[in-house]
Amino acid sequence: MKTLIRGAVVVTCDEDHAVLLSGDLLMDGDRIAYVGDHYDGAYDVFVDGTGRLVMPGFVNAHTHSPMTLFRSLADDVDLQIFLNERVWPREVRLSGEEAYAGSILSGIEMLKSGVTTYADMYFFEEDLARAAIDVGLRAIITPAILETPQWTEILGSWETRTQTIVDFCRRWQGREGRIHTGFGPHAPYTLPLEALAEIAVEARRSGFPVHIHLLETKQERENFIADHGRQLIMALEDADFFDGPVVAAHSVWADGSDIETYAQHSVGVAHCPQSNAKLGAGIAPIALMLARQVQVGLGTDGAATNNNLDLWEELRLAPLLAKVSALDPKPLPARQAIMMATRMGARAIHLRDVGSLQVGFKADVLMLRAESSTMTPIFEASSYIDHVVYAGGRELVDRVWVNGNLVVQGGEVLTVDEEAARVSAQRAAIAVSHRLES
Numbered sequence: 338m339k340t341l342i343r344g345a346v347v348v349t350c351d352e353d354h355a356v357l358l359s360g361d362l363l364m365d366g367d368r369i370a371y372v373g374d375h376y377d378g379a380y381d382v383f384v385d386g387t388g389r390l391v392m393p394g395f396v397n398a399h400t401h402s403p404m405t406l407f408r409s410l411a412d413d414v415d416l417q418i419f420l421n422e423r424v425w426p427r428e429v430r431l432s433g434e435e436a437y438a439g440s441i442l443s444g445i446e447m448l449k450s451g452v453t454t455y456a457d458m459y460f461f462e463e464d465l466a467r468a469a470i471d472v473g474l475r476a477i478i479t480p481a482i483l484e485t486p487q488w489t490e491i492l493g494s495w496e497t498r499t500q501t502i503v504d505f506c507r508r509w510q511g512r513e514g515r516i517h518t519g520f521g522p523h524a525p526y527t528l529p530l531e532a533l534a535e536i537a538v539e540a541r542r543s544g545f546p547v548h549i550h551l552l553e554t555k556q557e558r559e560n561f562i563a564d565h566g567r568q569l570i571m572a573l574e575d576a577d578f579f580d581g582p583v584v585a586a587h588s589v590w591a592d593g594s595d596i597e598t599y600a601q602h603s604v605g606v607a608h609c610p611q612s613n614a615k616l617g618a619g620i621a622p623i624a625l626m627l628a629r630q631v632q633v634g635l636g637t638d639g640a641a642t643n644n645n646l647d648l649w650e651e652l653r654l655a656p657l658l659a660k661v662s663a664l665d666p667k668p669l670p671a672r673q674a675i676m677m678a679t680r681m682g683a684r685a686i687h688l689r690d691v692g693s694l695q696v697g698f699k700a701d702v703l704m705l706r707a708e709s710s711t712m713t714p715i716f717e718a719s720s721y722i723d724h725v726v727y728a729g730g731r732e733l734v735d736r737v738w739v740n741g742n743l744v745v746q747g748g749e750v751l752t753v754d755e756e757a758a759r760v761s762a763q764r765a766a767i768a769v770s771h772r773l774e775s
């Protein structure tokens with residue numbers, strides 16, 4: 338099916354940051370087939386783009402979708418209390434159906450804020466993939482691997498878990514043209530170094546990326562040095578961990594030498610400024626990473642450390658924090674920030690044909706209400722980019738297409754019943770809390 342959007346402001350997020358003030362965009366099946374001044378060919382569906390802005394859908398480079406069930410259950414505590422006392426006791430009591438309910442709720446929230454792709458690290462991978470398919474999003478599902486006494490009882494050893502994931506990736510990769518897969522070793526503090534090395538070997542052998550939390554807190558950096566007598570990133574490099582595609586979430590405490598290692602390998606970074614701020618973890622050195630051409634995307638992280646999945650907030654906060662930490666307004670200008678939410682974000686999670694309105698790219702398109710108060714005034718084409726980054730918000734979202742399918746219209750999700758999903762998630766969250774008390 339061919340869908341033509343006519344006469345919209347087109348923010349392409351291509352290499353030249355091109356903006357068309359009145360352009361046509363054609364989606365043919367799951368791909369973008371035309372972007373330019375005027376399309377003359379045939380089409381099946383016509384969308385009037387007058388007063389609208391189209392841009393690539395946002396990429397949420399790091400989240401844990403079922404964690405909407407734990408929203409506000411672990412506020413104002415540090416990471417180890419968050420994990421050991423609040424989150425893990427609940428997660429080990431969760432069922433697949435409950436994880437699905439939380440994941441659907443996340444999907445609704447992401448779609449309504451213009452996210453079209455997300456990188457998900459969690460358990461119950463089959464339920465996660467099902468949720469992504471049902472809600473209509475593109476997802477990279479990276480099943481979590483941990484070795485702690487509680488988790489090993491449930492998931493088996495990391496070796497068994499890794500083989501389960503090899504099988505999962507083979508069965509789910511490419512489903513509906515929207516499911517991508519990978520491996521999710523949780524962190525260097527929940528897995529031994531030899532496990533991380535072996536998981537990376539298996540991921541390379543199967544051709545899938547590795548998605549991991551790295552250097553989220555200062556304590557993590559210091560503990561690794563105390564335990565191993567060397568720097569974490571250097572140890573991982575020596576173990577060939579970075580020889581295949583890696584997504585490193587956070588990297589708040591990466592220093593110049595770590596960033597150099599990232600740059601020399603294909604390590605993408607998922608920058609989660611709100612989660613890092615809420616946990617008091619710090620501000621990741623994003624400007625340094627970008628200066629070294631490291632691909633950096635934006636992530637919400639899970640809803641328990643954010644506490645919403647509205648990527649507009651990351652899009653605004655990332656440049657603000659880069660400026661305040663440098664005491665300089667110049668780092669991370671709007672045109673660079675918007676790329677982190679789109680094309681560069683897709684590259685950070687190793688998707689090459691996502692995140693830009695260019696012919697041949699996946700038809701993941703966000704349509705905003707351009708004639709609104711926060712998008713006014715317009716002085717020149719770049720004003721649109723400035724407003725999206727510094728003044729925009731989810732209230733501007735009108736329509737969303739994922740893989741060429743219309744999934745949001747008039748700001749409402751078309752794929753699932755939002756109220757029924759909300760009730761299911763509420764029920765699931767309460768059921769898990771009761772199980773914890775009994």
Ligand SMILES: [Zn+2]
Binds near residue numbers: 401550586638639
């Ligand atoms: Zn995370």
